Amino acid sequence: MYRILAYHRISDDDTSPLCVSPRTFRRQVERMLRWGFALVSLRELESLQARGVRGRIAAITFDDGYADNFTEAYPVLAGAEASATFFVPSGWVGRKGHMNESQLRELDAAGFEIGSHSRTHRELPFLQDDEIHEEVFGSKRELEDIVGRPVESFAYPRGMYDFRCQAIVEAAGYLRAVVTPRSSGHREGPYALERVGIYRHTGSTAFALKLLGVYSNLKRRGWAGR
Numbered sequence: 001m002y003r004i005l006a007y008h009r010i011s012d013d014d015t016s017p018l019c020v021s022p023r024t025f026r027r028q029v030e031r032m033l034r035w036g037f038a039l040v041s042l043r044e045l046e047s048l049q050a051r052g053v054r055g056r057i058a059a060i061t062f063d064d065g066y067a068d069n070f071t072e073a074y075p076v077l078a079g080a081e082a083s084a085t086f087f088v089p090s091g092w093v094g095r096k097g098h099m100n101e102s103q104l105r106e107l108d109a110a111g112f113e114i115g116s117h118s119r120t121h122r123e124l125p126f127l128q129d130d131e132i133h134e135e136v137f138g139s140k141r142e143l144e145d146i147v148g149r150p151v152e153s154f155a156y157p158r159g160m161y162d163f164r165c166q167a168i169v170e171a172a173g174y175l176r177a178v179v180t181p182r183s184s185g186h187r188e189g190p191y192a193l194e195r196v197g198i199y200r201h202t203g204s205t206a207f208a209l210k211l212l213g214v215y216s217n218l219k220r221r222g223w224a225g226r
């Protein structure tokens with residue numbers, strides 16, 4: 001059984017629903033370990049599955065490349081011998097409040113996965129083909145220049161995608177892409193792997209339901225919101 005979790009920021013800033021406090025994040029990590037989950041990156045998830053490893057696996061992902069991913073999440077995960085995937089818009093690297101190149105290289109060297117979250121975080125389905133190419137191919141090249149290894153995973157900005165975007169992501173050479181489906185009717189595949197979002201308002205019961213997959217089933221039937 002595996003689940004893919006989607007975080008954004010790990011911060012005490014309580015003005016944004018995307019911020020999970022460092023204390024809550026630490027507790028969630030401890031809880032997953034207590035429940036016997038292996039905490040891995042998407043790259044590792046795939047290799048575990050390929051090797052037929054069973055059991056509880058949680059792939060942890062972070063979107064948008066915030067600096068607090070490095071200062072708050074990384075120490076907790078490294079201390080737990082856990083891994084994760086960081087989805088970074090390549091055009092935001094080094095911006096105020098975001099991770100810089102040397103931080104991305106340090107995460108990569110520590111065994112974490114750096115994935116692409118496009119170049120400029122535009123909603124891909126509304127763009128022309130050449131613009132999508134620029135976001136999808138361009139970010140892959142720029143991130144690979146930073147970490148010096150193939151960037152395999154992609155996260156659609158705002159989770160928005162369609163068949164055209166999926167095809168371009170596949171053509172760029174990514175091996176997988178993740179979404180955070182907002183409604184029922186989502187069709188899972190390697191270029192639309194489902195994640196469950198963890199937000200500031202996700203309490204401990206909701207966290208358990210999301211982790212154990214109950215929540216995804218309810219949402220698929222249209223019984224649960226975000």
Ligand SMILES: [Zn+2]
Pocket residue numbers: 063064117121157158
């Ligand atoms: Zn994003």
